[in-house]
Amino acid sequence: MSSNQVCTVVVAGMGKRGTHHASAFQKNGRFRLVGLCDIDAGRLDVAAKKFGVSETNADAAALVKATQPDVFCFCTLPDLRLPLIRAGVEAGVKLIAYEKPTALSTNEALEIMQLVRGAGIKTVVSHQHRYGEHYKKVKEIIASGAIGRVHTVYGHATGWMMHMMTHLIDYARWYNDYAEAEWVAGQAHGKGKFADNHPSPDYIGGFIQFANGVRGVIECGEGAPDVLEVDYWWRKCRIGAQGTEGFAEVLTGGGWRAVTPHGLQSGPGCMDYEHDMGPYVQDIVDWLDDDHRPHPCNGESGYKDFEIMMAICRSVVQRGKVKLPLGPGEPELEALKRVLPD
Numbered sequence: 339m340s341s342n343q344v345c346t347v348v349v350a351g352m353g354k355r356g357t358h359h360a361s362a363f364q365k366n367g368r369f370r371l372v373g374l375c376d377i378d379a380g381r382l383d384v385a386a387k388k389f390g391v392s393e394t395n396a397d398a399a400a401l402v403k404a405t406q407p408d409v410f411c412f413c414t415l416p417d418l419r420l421p422l423i424r425a426g427v428e429a430g431v432k433l434i435a436y437e438k439p440t441a442l443s444t445n446e447a448l449e450i451m452q453l454v455r456g457a458g459i460k461t462v463v464s465h466q467h468r469y470g471e472h473y474k475k476v477k478e479i480i481a482s483g484a485i486g487r488v489h490t491v492y493g494h495a496t497g498w499m500m501h502m503m504t505h506l507i508d509y510a511r512w513y514n515d516y517a518e519a520e521w522v523a524g525q526a527h528g529k530g531k532f533a534d535n536h537p538s539p540d541y542i543g544g545f546i547q548f549a550n551g552v553r554g555v556i557e558c559g560e561g562a563p564d565v566l567e568v569d570y571w572w573r574k575c576r577i578g579a580q581g582t583e584g585f586a587e588v589l590t591g592g593g594w595r596a597v598t599p600h601g602l603q604s605g606p607g608c609m610d611y612e613h614d615m616g617p618y619v620q621d622i623v624d625w626l627d628d629d630h631r632p633h634p635c636n637g638e639s640g641y642k643d644f645e646i647m648m649a650i651c652r653s654v655v656q657r658g659k660v661k662l663p664l665g666p667g668e669p670e671l672e673a674l675k676r677v678l679p680d
């Protein structure tokens with residue numbers, strides 16, 4: 339697209355995240371909201387009034403077909419991915435922006451990737467915490483070489499898998515310069531959260547071997563380490579890297595800290611949707627304008643995060659090392675439910 343052309347956008351799922359997205363698109367001068375969708379008529383009405391959008395529909399596929407937007411954004415719960423991807427592909431949009439997790443199984447994610455790759459449609463998956471100043475500071479310290487040669491990246495959260503795990507993996511991969519993952523080994527416990535709208539084992543942890551020799555350690559859910567410095571439960575996440583000369587890490591709700599040969603440094607920062615959504619949406623425009631400026635949260639990278647998470651699930655089921663890339667297989671959540679003890 340040329341850099342002064344207006345990009346039209348439809349947003350489906352006007353809950354918490356859909357509202358954040360619609361608001362960020364509207365604040366960005368390049369976007370025009372041309373349609374809103376939700377199956378909840380009350381919510382849709384409130385959103386239509388708030389954003390001043392007249393074109394609304396409870397049927398996302400019908401809405402994108404009628405409005406033919408450049409961008410289709412959907413922020414529904416994890417049980418709704420493939421049908422909405424298909425709706426965007428069939429309407430011929432240029433880019434689909436959607437919420438994590440990419441899918442609920444490898445089979446679904448592979449189908450999504452096949453569809454969008456086949457149609458040449460760009461995708462973006464919302465791992466937007468990375469825009470936090472404290473997240474960026476940690477990346478800057480690691481990239482400067484101040485902690486020496488990185489040998490370990492890590493991330494943990496008290497929130498459970500389908501909510502948090504791809505966030506953790508995405509930022510740990512970023513801190514490791516996106517080296518490819520070769521294999522994983524995982525363990526999990528607890529079935530209580532399979533009934534949740536983000537179905538997950540209560541706890542899951544995994545080791546990742548990256549092709550550059552770096553080890554990844556990821557844990558989330560009940561029993562993952564607490565982050566005592568952070569009060570807000572969902573922000574009890576710690577992601578960082580250890581190197582031969584120190585470490586640098588971010589606390590989602592509690593700033594950053596690093597130890598390098600120059601001593602201890604630390605600074606503020608807290609995950610903030612208002613702060614993070616602006617640059618996330620600007621990077622969508624930049625990618626639409628220029629194919630050579632892929633979004634940091636592009637769907638190919640998001641798929642790698644998801645694939646690692648699913649490989650860790652398969653490792654729990656198979657009781658051993660799982661090599662990547664993954665092919666189709668038994669849906670991971672069902673397999674986990676089958677093997678985890680009550």
Ligand SMILES: NC(=O)c1ccc[n+]([C@@H]2O[C@H](COP(=O)([O-])OP(=O)(O)OC[C@H]3O[C@@H](n4cnc5c(N)ncnc54)[C@H](O)[C@@H]3O)[C@@H](O)[C@H]2O)c1
Pocket residue numbers: 350351352353354355356375376377378381396398413414415416418437438439464465466467500501536
């Ligand atoms: N990136 C982040 O930081 C972050 C934070 C919170 C949630 N999320 C993710 O965002 C997604 C949505 O979470 P939320 O908290 O906004 O949920 P929500 O329940 O607040 O909103 C979901 C909305 O989707 C609507 N919906 C359901 N079926 C629909 C359909 N067929 N067509 C159109 N709309 C439909 C619901 O009525 C609801 O309004 C989840 O995948 C969640 O994991 C991401």
